[in-house]
Amino acid sequence: MNPAEQAIRQKFQQYYLDPKRQLDPPPSPAEREYGFLLFNGKFMVRHRSFKDSGSLLRAIRDLVPLHVYFSTAYYREPTAPMEEKGWTGADLVFDIDADHLDTPCKPDHDSWKCKACGTAGKGGAPKLCPKCKNDRMEEQTWLCDRCLQQAKEETAKLLEMLYTDLGVDHENTRLFFSGHRGYHVHVYSKQTSQLGEEERREIADYLLAQGLDPQLHELEETSVGGTRVAEGPLMGQPGWRGRIVAGIYDILGSEIDQIGLTSTQVSALKSWDREDLLRKPFWGSVKGVGMSTWKTLVSKAVEKKSAEIDSVVTTDIHRLIRMPGTLNGHTGLMAMKVPEERLDEFDPFTEPLAFQGQIKVKVLESPSFRLGEERFGPYRNEIVELPSAAGMLLLCKHRAEPTA
Amino acid sequence: MTEPNLMLTRADLAKYPFLNEASDYIKELGISIEDIATPDFSPVLERAEKRLEEALSKGRVSNEFGNENAEILSFPVSNLILSLTGEERAQRRFALAEAKRAYELLRQESPEKLDYIARTTFGWKLKKIDAQPGKIFYDFAVSLADYLRNSVHLKEPRWKLPNRILDHGQVYATREELARLLEEEVRTRIVDRTGKLPGEVPKLLQPRVERTRGLITKWLGIPSHYELPQVPTPEAMPPCVRHLIDNLAEGKNVQHMGRFTLASFLVNIGAGEEEIVKTFKPASDFSERMTRYQVEHIAGKRGGRTKYTCPMCTTLKTHGVCYKPDKICETIRNPLSYYKQKARVLTGRGPSREPS
Numbered sequence: 151m152n153p154a155e156q157a158i159r160q161k162f163q164q165y166y167l168d169p170k171r172q173l174d175p176p177p178s179p180a181e182r183e184y185g186f187l188l189f190n191g192k193f194m195v196r197h198r199s200f201k202d203s204g205s206l207l208r209a210i211r212d213l214v215p216l217h218v219y220f221s222t223a224y225y226r227e228p229t230a231p232m233e234e235k236g237w238t239g240a241d242l243v244f245d246i247d248a249d250h251l252d253t254p255c256k257p258d259h260d261s262w263k264c265k266a267c268g269t270a271g272k273g274g275a276p277k278l279c280p281k282c283k284n285d286r287m288e289e290q291t292w293l294c295d296r297c298l299q300q301a302k303e304e305t306a307k308l309l310e311m312l313y314t315d316l317g318v319d320h321e322n323t324r325l326f327f328s329g330h331r332g333y334h335v336h337v338y339s340k341q342t343s344q345l346g347e348e349e350r351r352e353i354a355d356y357l358l359a360q361g362l363d364p365q366l367h368e369l370e371e372t373s374v375g376g377t378r379v380a381e382g383p384l385m386g387q388p389g390w391r392g393r394i395v396a397g398i399y400d401i402l403g404s405e406i407d408q409i410g411l412t413s414t415q416v417s418a419l420k421s422w423d424r425e426d427l428l429r430k431p432f433w434g435s436v437k438g439v440g441m442s443t444w445k446t447l448v449s450k451a452v453e454k455k456s457a458e459i460d461s462v463v464t465t466d467i468h469r470l471i472r473m474p475g476t477l478n479g480h481t482g483l484m485a486m487k488v489p490e491e492r493l494d495e496f497d498p499f500t501e502p503l504a505f506q507g508q509i510k511v512k513v514l515e516s517p518s519f520r521l522g523e524e525r526f527g528p529y530r531n532e533i534v535e536l537p538s539a540a541g542m543l544l545l546c547k548h549r550a551e552p553t554a
Numbered sequence: 555m556t557e558p559n560l561m562l563t564r565a566d567l568a569k570y571p572f573l574n575e576a577s578d579y580i581k582e583l584g585i586s587i588e589d590i591a592t593p594d595f596s597p598v599l600e601r602a603e604k605r606l607e608e609a610l611s612k613g614r615v616s617n618e619f620g621n622e623n624a625e626i627l628s629f630p631v632s633n634l635i636l637s638l639t640g641e642e643r644a645q646r647r648f649a650l651a652e653a654k655r656a657y658e659l660l661r662q663e664s665p666e667k668l669d670y671i672a673r674t675t676f677g678w679k680l681k682k683i684d685a686q687p688g689k690i691f692y693d694f695a696v697s698l699a700d701y702l703r704n705s706v707h708l709k710e711p712r713w714k715l716p717n718r719i720l721d722h723g724q725v726y727a728t729r730e731e732l733a734r735l736l737e738e739e740v741r742t743r744i745v746d747r748t749g750k751l752p753g754e755v756p757k758l759l760q761p762r763v764e765r766t767r768g769l770i771t772k773w774l775g776i777p778s779h780y781e782l783p784q785v786p787t788p789e790a791m792p793p794c795v796r797h798l799i800d801n802l803a804e805g806k807n808v809q810h811m812g813r814f815t816l817a818s819f820l821v822n823i824g825a826g827e828e829e830i831v832k833t834f835k836p837a838s839d840f841s842e843r844m845t846r847y848q849v850e851h852i853a854g855k856r857g858g859r860t861k862y863t864c865p866m867c868t869t870l871k872t873h874g875v876c877y878k879p880d881k882i883c884e885t886i887r888n889p890l891s892y893y894k895q896k897a898r899v900l901t902g903r904g905p906s907r908e909p910s
Contacts, residue, residue: 233860266839277874283807316698317723341699341723349702351868352715359716366717368688387687388721461872 151189154545157552159189161542162477163214165504166207173210174475174487175203177338181224181238185470186215187479196470199228216479219470222336224343232468239343242318242350243471244357245463246304247332248297249274259292259517292517292547293331293481298498305333306493308457311357312337315389320490327498329478329485334471347465354461359390359452367391369433369448371441379434380444385427390452397451399427409450415443477504482542509541510534511550519543561670568622569659571629572652572740574675579626590631591758597621599762601628606636606766609651610644610773617655636748638763644770649744657737661730665693668732676700676739685726687719694732695724704738709884786825790900792892794870795819797877805836811865811873814852815889819864821853822890864890 151159165171176182184206185196195213200206210218221228222243226236252274262275266284275287305325312318312335322339345353355361367390369382383391385399401409402424407416418438426432433444463469472478472485483502500522513529520526521540533553536544544550567576590598601624608615618625629652636645660668665682672678679697686692698720705713719726727735788796798816801808808816813834820830827849834845847856854861867887870876886892 278807278809285807285809314722315720317721341697345699345702346706348706348868349699352702352706356715356720361711361714362716363711363714366712368690383688387719388726389719390716391687391719 153552154548154550155189158216158479158482158542158545159214161482161505161538162216162479163211165477166211166214171207172475173203173207173473175206175473176220176241176336178224179203179206179220181226181228183221183223183225183228183235183470184209184473185219185221186210186213187217187219188213189216192216197229197231210476218473218476220473222469222471223467237467240345240467240469242337242339242342242345242353243463243469244308244312244335244457245328245332245460245471246301246308246334246458247328247330247460248293248301249291249331250458250460251297251300251304253297253300255294255296259294261290263288290548291331292519293498294517295499295520297331301332302493302496304458305335307455308335308357308459309490309493311457315356316353318342323490324474325488325490325493326472326474327484327486327488327496327502328472329483329502330480333488336471347467350465350467351461354459354464357457357459358461359456360461362390362452364394364445364448367394369444374434378441380439380441381431382433382444382448384431393455394448394451395427397455398447399424400454401447401450402427409446411443411446415439480546482539482546503539505538505542507538508535509538510553511536511541511544512553513544513550516544516547516549561667564622564626565619566667568619568625569617570656570671571626572656572675572743573671576626576629580630583623585627587634587759588756590627591756595627597624598627598631601625602631602635603762603765605629605632605652606644606648607769609648610769613647613651613654615651615655617659633744633747634752635759635762635766637751638759639767639770640751641767641770641774642749643774644766645745645748647774648748649741652744653737653741656740657733660733660736663733665729668729668736669694672696672700672732672736672739676736676743680732681724683726687726690728692719692726693729694727695721696727696732696735698723698725701725701727701735704735704742707738708734786820786823786829787893787897787900790893790896791819792883792889792896793880794875794877795889798875799833802834802836805838807838809873809875811870812875814862815865815870815875817849817852818862819889819893821849821861822864823893827853864888 180199180201182199183196184198184200185194186198186209187194195215198209200209221240223235223240224238226238228235230236257273260274261270261272263270264279264282264284265286265288267279267282269279269281271280275289278285279287309323309325312323313320318337319339322337324336324338326334326336328334364382367383369380371378372381373379383394385395386392387395402419406419411419415438418436422436426435463471474485474487476485477483478485482504483498484504486502488496499520503522510533512531512533513527514531516527516529518525518527519540521537521543524537524540526536526540541550545552562573562575564579567573567579570576585595589595601618601621605615605628632648636648660671663671669680669682672680678700680700681695683692683695685695701718702715705715711717715725791799795816798808798812801812802816816833817830820833827846830849831842831845834840835842850856852862865875865888867876867879867883867889870889882892882895886895
């Protein structure tokens with residue numbers, strides 16, 4: 151363990167040893183597998199099982215892991231090797247992470263470096279190194295208001311679709327802040343627990359509108375008295391049909407001139423009363439706007455309304471996922487339950503703070519950031535005394551070292 | 555029947571012998587499997603064999619409603635004979651043929667009867683609706699889980715969930731679509747039934763089982779473990795695998811998923827370890843020791859001792875390994891099936907693909 155890891159582990163230990171500490175375990179805790187990523191050489195302890203949250207907390211206090219996970223799957227024998235566990239079902243889970251969002255602030259706070267040739271750049275890491283085509287990248291990410299706000303908006307869209315389209319029950323749904331750059335939604339229900347990987351892939355594709363073909367939602371060109379007229383779904387129709395129209399309505403009221411249409415098309419659409427979308431079949435009624443323009447609008451509407459989930463998480467029926475109430479080793483922030491009605495006002499930079507007091511650290515380099523009511527940085531090669539939560543964030547993010 | 559069934563007549567049971575009511579009906583007739591093997595029931599046995607022969611030879615089963623009892627009784631007998639052969643290919647083919655037969659009849663049924671069958675035999679949760687959100691009229695709203703369990707087998711874009719109307723956990727479906735989804739349910743049920751070995755088998759059935767084995771060899775060719783060519787046939791490899799090999803040969807970097815796909819594919823088509831290791835040699839970061847270790851792991855000679863199979867096409871699409879899919883790709887879900895199919899054509903053995 152290096153000095154930074156020692157400092158982090160010590161703080162984590164204090165956090166878990168707090169006599170008031172309680173975990174927020176998922177339903178049926180004894181049927182799940184638990185995993186801990188340890189400080190020592192980043193070693194993963196898996197295939198553990200606990201009968202209740204008390205025994206789990208005792209193990210966490212003993213081990214003081216960097217990350218704590220539980221399986222979304224239920225098993226007859228959670229401690230058996232993978233092939234012999236006896237899968238009996240799995241929660242339906244969704245992960246929204248700024249890693250997968252294309253926010254404009256990323257070049258300001260994220261950077262990458264190719265592990266093979268050393269090529270480096272700003273922003274989110276490309277899939278392949280542009281120079282040597284290697285896929286192993288070292289990434290430096292940061293969490294910022296803007297990225298997390300975007301993640302929150304994606305989460306709100308996800309929840310709306312889960313309830314109105316998928317018919318998921320509020321009672322069985324939990325929302326969590328991941329303690330880093332996103333939100334998790336867990337659905338615990340009998341109906342969805344038996345879904346296989348392929349079925350879950352369909353659900354992920356639905357939320358992402360992956361493979362959506364507007365023609366199959368009856369967007370088509372028909373002929374009325376010799377003139378060609380576009381026809382399509384209507385506002386208020388269930389599922390993607392109504393959502394497509396709602397998306398177009400939003401676009402007409404905001405970014406209509408930023409979606410790559412010609413100025414004539416834009417002015418035709420602007421001079422047309424978008425409230426018509428709410429009232430009647432409208433597709434054919436805008437002069438100068440033909441099928442291809444509508445198609446552009448539909449694809450932009452779909453982009454706007456889809457929820458950017460990470461489909462790998464949703465389709466994996468053996469996934470280990472972060473345990474609410476534990477610390478995220480990437481930040482020192484708590485992964486925590488967010489009551490859904492409070493999502494809008496939830497402040498991921500205030501509520502998940504886990505540490506009190508002050509700490510002195512040597513910051514190597516850090517962008518400016520906010521935590522609680524205070525702003526910090528930017529820092530570069532300086533020793534500063536910070537509130538513990540801020541210092542821990544920098545330590546966990548490898549942006550700082552403890553002072554000797 | 556103990557209770558009069560208002561929805562189904564005996565003619566219906568003859569049309570749909572997979573229904574729960576058909577099994578109940580047989581129970582009430584008090585006929586056991588020993589009886590079936592006696593001369594009195596020769597029409598039943600004949601029909602059972604005909605079902606099998608038609609399914610194996612043409613991929614279809616015709617309807618014969620002249621003798622309703624024979625029609626109802628012969629179906630479980632066909633299942634039984636087939637399960638005794640232990641031939642999975644034949645079981646799949648028979649299930650498909652019977653399911654198709656059922657579909658052609660189901661699509662002509664009233665919404666009420668479809669609703670009843672889906673509910674009672676297959677335990678679906680569905681609602682009868684009258685909705686016409688656009689040009690198409692929908693009779694049903696099917697629960698999401700019931701829809702997905704069956705639609706994932708259907709590859710046309712219209713079955714993809716984002717292209718459906720999904721409202722509070724219910725997927726809208728037309729009458730025809732409901733019949734098509736039921737076809738999948740029927741197919742799965744028959745595959746499950748014929749795949750299970752029965753307990754006691756009357757001796758008299760043994761010759762029939764042997765005859766069916768003969769039919770299977772006649773119509774489906776050599777048993778499955780000879781399906782693959784003895785020697786790896788590069789011409790039969792799918793575009794994604796060839797692309798991976800080309801990339802490696804040119805010294806380009808291939809990502810983890812690509813490497814795993816290639817190695818597991820080669821292991822499964824029976825390529826030798828030396829040959830596989832050689833394929834990876836041109837890679838810029840090639841380490842013979844590492845490659846050999848990993849290939850052995852995939853082949854199940856190390857670690858968990860599981861022999862890995864090649865990832866599914868959907869997974870390869872997600873990871874960007876899928877490359878220029880061609881006509882055959884549309885009909886398969888795993889690169890290994892592509893290989894099987896193409897190799898069969900190339901070597902001129904058996905039908906070019908399982909008839910659909």
